[in-house]
Amino acid sequence: MSEIILTSEQIEHKLERIAYQILEANGENQTIIIAGIVVNGYAVAQRIVHHLEANSSKEILSCEIEIDKNNPRNTIQTTLAATDYTNKSVVIVDDVLHTGTTLIYAVRHFLSVPLKQCKTAVLLDRNHKKFPIKADFKGVSLSTSINENVAVQVKPKGFTAVLD
Secondary structure, three states: EEEEEEEEEHHHHHHHHHHHHHHOOOOOOEEEEEEEEEEEHHHHHHHEEEEEHHOOOEEEEEEEEEEOOOOOOOOOOEOOOOHOOOOOEEEEEEEEEOOOHHHHHHHHHHOOOOOEEEEEEEEEEEEOOOOOOOOOOEEEOOOOOOOOEEEEEEEEEEEEEEEE
């Protein structure tokens, strides 16, 4: 039986707060790239983009990151060309930070060109990292056992975070 960790309303509030933190961290930058890891990370990124556009006149560019989560060393595809994010501020977004594997390989991909800055954002941070990566912006940190499953359910009327 699943236990709800965050309701749709709580998630929306957390994503709005993350958007404000991203704006604060990008005071001088006129363009911000919000790059979401497909599928759920991109859905979370789209909600962050919504809040950024509602609260700022900065140019907000959205980007999908396609990464093989079972073998993140495979080629990573993005919907923006490298020239589109060169010398820009990039925020890489995922729904849940489990071990950090997916996030660190996504960051590695973007570091192939010079950036003004590269930050990470996650809705849920599980604190079971295998790699030296952290979430610069996070909705909630959870102390869970490695055997517990945390998932973000993406639905048309909002997201729910559950613990199995």
